[in-house]
Amino acid sequence: MLNSTIAPHEKRRLFRERLATGELLRFPGAFNPLSARLIERKGFEGVYISGAVLSADLGLPDIGLTTLTEVASRGAQIARTTDLPALIDADTGFGEPMNVARTIQTLEDAGVAGAHIEDQINPKRCGHLDGKAVVDEATALKRIRAAVEARRDPNFLVMARTDIRAIDGLDAAVDRAKALVDAGADAIFPEAMRTLEEFEAVRAAVDVPILANMTEFGKSDLFSVDQLRDVGVNIVIWPVSLLRMAMGAAERALDTLLGEGHLTSKLGEMQHRADLYDLIDYEGYSAFDEGIFTFDVRK
Incomplete structure (x- = not known):
């Protein structure tokens, strides 16, 4: 994290x-x-x-x-x-x-x-x-x-x-x-x-x-x-290489958006939200945040 x-x-x-x-x-x-x-x-x-x-x-x-x-x-x-x-x-x-x-x-x-x-x-x-x-x-x-x-x-x-x-x-x-x-x-x-x-x-x-x-x-x-x-x-x-691949995919997505008005046909080519959250360790940040706020300052 x-x-x-x-x-x-x-x-x-x-x-x-x-x-x-x-x-x-x-x-x-x-x-x-x-x-x-x-x-x-x-x-x-x-x-x-x-x-x-x-x-x-x-x-x-x-x-x-x-x-x-x-x-x-x-x-x-x-x-x-x-x-x-x-x-x-x-x-x-x-x-x-x-x-x-x-x-x-x-x-x-x-x-x-x-x-x-x-x-x-x-x-x-x-x-x-x-x-x-x-x-x-x-x-x-x-x-x-x-x-x-x-x-x-x-x-x-x-x-x-x-x-x-x-x-x-x-x-x-x-x-x-x-x-x-x-x-x-x-x-x-x-x-x-x-x-x-x-x-x-x-x-x-x-x-x-x-x-x-x-x-x-x-x-x-x-x-x-x-x-x-x-x-x-x-x-x-x-x-x-990765930039070229990413920009190529971005250009094709924009062309699809212009031609079809939506990106439904491209969903299978996208990184899923769950995979993105896993890569950035979203759960780890949430656990850290919850751990910090488990105390009561009044005690």
């Missing part, structure tokens, strides 16, 4: 321990706190908080228009409602290295388990769109060093994302991944890999966990969990 039963520092410790086993951890993207709770209930290992989803939720394109305050606020809302570790998209760190340092501490305070910082220039673009540009290696490394230096909880995961594959090719991505690990990155997010062999090349080049982004309609094929596990991927995210 109200909050996760596990303190943020403990979530981070448990996340690090599980990541160290080498197993593949599945992190669907939560578009709000309620969807994060559903992800937990279905048995996944973590929750991903996408910058693209947060931007879209605000009616904005994913080009670096969101602020640290907005990202940290949504991160805190999601992290508090689930016992799962939450990994959050921190874009380019919201400024220069000193801003990156503040970003990491703010996200620690928000209760998330880790964040990834990317090497794009500002204004950034969605990682699977054309026209991206990345900063020089020295700037990319400064961001990661600042992030590592700033964290207070050593179990807070600092992940480095590189977008250089789409610009300079796989060899450049491998070289940058190595340099980012040398700068202190705990994990690597090689964006827009096109084949399993490319993931395998990054896996062979670094000795830290790597992440695969299985976003629909992007540069990468939609590989299965088993395929990614076989090439040594440690975390897989589906960042926008």
Whole structure:
């Protein structure tokens, strides 16, 4: 009720321990706190908080228009409602290295388990769109060093994302991944890999966990969990999938409402009120409320 039963520092410790086993951890993207709770209930290992989803939720394109305050606020809302570790998209760190340092501490305070910082220039673009540009290696490394230096909880995961594959090719991505690990990155997010062999090349080049982004309609094929596990991927995210499914369903419902004047034909597709109340633990809140008011102040 109200909050996760596990303190943020403990979530981070448990996340690090599980990541160290080498197993593949599945992190669907939560578009709000309620969807994060559903992800937990279905048995996944973590929750991903996408910058693209947060931007879209605000009616904005994913080009670096969101602020640290907005990202940290949504991160805190999601992290508090689930016992799962939450990994959050921190874009380019919201400024220069000193801003990156503040970003990491703010996200620690928000209760998330880790964040990834990317090497794009500002204004950034969605990682699977054309026209991206990345900063020089020295700037990319400064961001990661600042992030590592700033964290207070050593179990807070600092992940480095590189977008250089789409610009300079796989060899450049491998070289940058190595340099980012040398700068202190705990994990690597090689964006827009096109084949399993490319993931395998990054896996062979670094000795830290790597992440695969299985976003629909992007540069990468939609590989299965088993395929990614076989090439040594440690975390897989589906960042926008639940939002796309929800918005598709919402659009179809509105079309039905326009065409039929009611939603009777859609009742079977809706989450039932009883299931919603169960997911948000309505009964737990009622029991707590009743327990508080069982005393008599006159005695």
